[in-house]
Amino acid sequence: MSSECLPLEVNGVVKRYRQGSSVIEALRGVQLTIRPGQFIAIMGASGSGKSTLLHVMAGLTDVDAGQVLVDGRDLGNLSDAQLTSFRRDHIGLVFQAFNLIPALSAEDNIRLPAIDGPELSPKVNALLDRLGMSERRTHKPGALSGGEQQRIAIARALICDPAVVLADEPTGSLDSVSGQEICQLLRELCDEQGRTIVIVTHEPHVAMWADRVVVLKDGANLTEFAPSGKRDAQELALSYQSAFSPVAEASR
Numbered sequence: 001m002s003s004e005c006l007p008l009e010v011n012g013v014v015k016r017y018r019q020g021s022s023v024i025e026a027l028r029g030v031q032l033t034i035r036p037g038q039f040i041a042i043m044g045a046s047g048s049g050k051s052t053l054l055h056v057m058a059g060l061t062d063v064d065a066g067q068v069l070v071d072g073r074d075l076g077n078l079s080d081a082q083l084t085s086f087r088r089d090h091i092g093l094v095f096q097a098f099n100l101i102p103a104l105s106a107e108d109n110i111r112l113p114a115i116d117g118p119e120l121s122p123k124v125n126a127l128l129d130r131l132g133m134s135e136r137r138t139h140k141p142g143a144l145s146g147g148e149q150q151r152i153a154i155a156r157a158l159i160c161d162p163a164v165v166l167a168d169e170p171t172g173s174l175d176s177v178s179g180q181e182i183c184q185l186l187r188e189l190c191d192e193q194g195r196t197i198v199i200v201t202h203e204p205h206v207a208m209w210a211d212r213v214v215v216l217k218d219g220a221n222l223t224e225f226a227p228s229g230k231r232d233a234q235e236l237a238l239s240y241q242s243a244f245s246p247v248a249e250a251s252r
């Protein structure tokens with residue numbers, strides 16, 4: 001069980017990127033309420049704002065309007081130092097490209113975000129064990145498969161026992177078998193440990209693992225649905241595609 005359960009709320013968030021004289025509105029009033037222990041998949045076309053939303057939820061990007069509330073705390077009201085320690089204690093981040101340090105062993109990569117101390121080694125050992133990576137602990141990332149590197153990246157995200165794990169296309173660089181194994185692992189972190197999981201994905205068979213699929217279009221909520229009502233990834237893909245049809249859009 002993670003050390004605590006945190007509800008997460010995105011309240012009318014607007015995010016604009018300014019480049020010279022042009023302004024790109026990446027998020028236009030996104031609304032999202034996530035109960036502790038839910039697994040959410042965010043889908044949408046390229047450029048619809050998925051990664052920006054994840055970064056905003058992690059407090060990595062500030063917002064132009066609206067709020068991100070984690071356990072009722074508005075990330076916009078925290079100082080940089082408060083935000084850094086809040087992120088370290090409560091939020092684990094996982095990226096498509098793993099972002100491991102090539103010169104460090106698997107176990108040293110896992111240790112990186114944590115403060116070294118006597119309790120750290122048992123925690124690293126437990127994570128290596130839980131993720132089936134004990135045999136690979138001294139390997140450097142270059143000697144690991146993509147799926148193994150992503151397991152190490154997930155262990156690194158979990159070392160400070162965050163209640164929330166945010167993953168940006170965590171299976172995007174993996175073959176389909178490794179990708180499904182990573183999805184199963186994220187599902188277990190949710191079911192067995194009560195962690196809140198939010199992933200960005202383009203892949204219907206990845207979204208199938210979630211409790212809710214939230215679809216963005218042009219930086220705003222388009223629709224959402226529950227994968228539990230879908231027979232398989234093909235049916236989920238059909239629901240996703242039909243959300244963009246003119247008929248569906250006209251009825252909203």
Ligand SMILES: Nc1ncnc2c1ncn2[C@@H]1O[C@H](COP(=O)(O)OP(=O)(O)OP(=O)(O)O)[C@@H](O)[C@H]1O
Nearest residue numbers: 017019024026044045046047048049050051052053
């Ligand atoms: N740092 C940035 N500076 C300027 N514009 C940006 C920046 N980051 C994102 N954008 C723009 O904001 C919009 C949303 O981008 P974002 O990366 O959030 O979309 P996405 O849905 O994650 O796309 P993809 O699926 O291709 O990763 C896009 O138009 C993008 O070009």
